[in-house]
Amino acid sequence: xxxxxxxxxxxxxxxxxxxxxxxxxxxxxxxxxxxxxxxxxxxxxxxxxxxxxxxxxxxxxxxxxxxxxxxxxxxxxxxxxxxxxxxxxxxxxxxxxxxxxxxxxxxxxxxxxxxxxxxxxxxxxxxxxxxxxxxxxxxxxxxxxxxxxxxxxxxxxxxxxxxxxxxxxxxxxxxx
Amino acid sequence: xxxxxxxxxxxxxxxxxxxxxxxxxxxxxxxxxxxxxxxxxxxxxxxxxxxxxxxxxxxxxxxxxxxxxxxxxxxxxxxxxxxxxxxxxxxxxxxxxxxxxxxxxxxxx
Numbered sequence: 001x002x003x004x005x006x007x008x009x010x011x012x013x014x015x016x017x018x019x020x021x022x023x024x025x026x027x028x029x030x031x032x033x034x035x036x037x038x039x040x041x042x043x044x045x046x047x048x049x050x051x052x053x054x055x056x057x058x059x060x061x062x063x064x065x066x067x068x069x070x071x072x073x074x075x076x077x078x079x080x081x082x083x084x085x086x087x088x089x090x091x092x093x094x095x096x097x098x099x100x101x102x103x104x105x106x107x108x109x110x111x112x113x114x115x116x117x118x119x120x121x122x123x124x125x126x127x128x129x130x131x132x133x134x135x136x137x138x139x140x141x142x143x144x145x146x147x148x149x150x151x152x153x154x155x156x157x158x159x160x161x162x163x164x165x166x167x168x169x170x171x172x173x174x175x176x
Numbered sequence: 177x178x179x180x181x182x183x184x185x186x187x188x189x190x191x192x193x194x195x196x197x198x199x200x201x202x203x204x205x206x207x208x209x210x211x212x213x214x215x216x217x218x219x220x221x222x223x224x225x226x227x228x229x230x231x232x233x234x235x236x237x238x239x240x241x242x243x244x245x246x247x248x249x250x251x252x253x254x255x256x257x258x259x260x261x262x263x264x265x266x267x268x269x270x271x272x273x274x275x276x277x278x279x280x281x282x283x284x285x
Contacts, residue, residue, distance in 0.1 A: 032254040056186055057179065093193040119201055132258045136265030143270035 016058055017149040023051050027135060031128055039105040046106060049096055081141050088134045091127050098124035 026048045033041035056063070066074060066082045100107060101120040107113075139146065 028255050028258055031258050032251055035251040035255065053183065053186055057182055060182055089189065090193050093190045094197060096190075097194045097197065123197075123201070132261050133265065136262035137269060139262060140266045140269035140273075143266055 012058075013149065014153055016055075017153050019051060019055055019058065020146075023048065023055060024135075024139075026051065027131070031132065042099070042103055042105045045096065045099055052092060077141070084134065084137055084141065088131070088138055091131050091134055094127040095124060095131055098127065 026044055029036060030041055030044050030048060036044070066078055070079065070082060098120040101114055101117060102124060103114070
């Protein structure tokens with residue numbers, strides 16, 4: 001029973017890590033639309049929107065637990081983390097909405113035409129710059145978990161794969 | 177069903193943010209060029225002084241535009257810049273917090 005729970009937690013942690021890694025990479029790439037081109041920027045952002053919803057769903061229990069006892073007995077670090085996450089949610093919503101308003105690929109593909117607008121464009125740029133700072137803070141607050149998970153799910157498997165041929169050679173030599 | 181309910185809650189929270197944003201953004205600014213682009217004078221009349229071109233009134237479409245251009249001007253350098261900003265924030269906050277914890281200056285951390 002305990003092993004099953006451990007396995008479940010391990011899988012959940014791995015899923016969280018993969019989702020977060022994809023979100024982080026996609027966000028960084030999406031901040032350079034001139035490098036990727038407008039269509040890739042827009043479709044990547046749409047994918048990012050889905051991944052953020054998945055990220056929120058994966059952390060739903062934490063969101064509910066902290067919301068319930070936000071004004072009660074809860075550690076200050078958790079409280080700061082919660083406030084920062086609310087700020088990040090607002091910022092990402094603004095980025096997505098203003099992005100849709102100035103879209104040149106995705107929205108016209110749906111047959112919609114929105115009025116050209118400088119305010120949404122300025123807001124989109126400003127919100128994405130704020131987003132970089134907020135995501136930096138979000139990563140900083142979870143840095144220990146990121147380092148631990150990177151060792152477990154990224155570095156150790158690569159190291160194992162690299163060492164495997166040498167180990168196999170050593171076993172073969174011993175047997176002969 | 178449970179999952180759908182959670183997605184609806186996220187969508188409602190997003191709608192609240194978007195609603196507030198649309199309310200706060202002034203209508204005149206949000207409309208932009210909905211009524212069509214203003215006429216631009218591309219050639220000078222023979223009796224027209226050239227100084228008129230240099231005034232901002234001659235290029236009304238740039239009114240309200242961010243100084244120094246918008247973020248769409250960034251290429252791959254933008255990715256490096258943003259990664260560097262994140263790295264600096266992580267170094268300052270994560271390692272700063274660890275240092276404070278070790279010194280036991282901030283008990284609640």
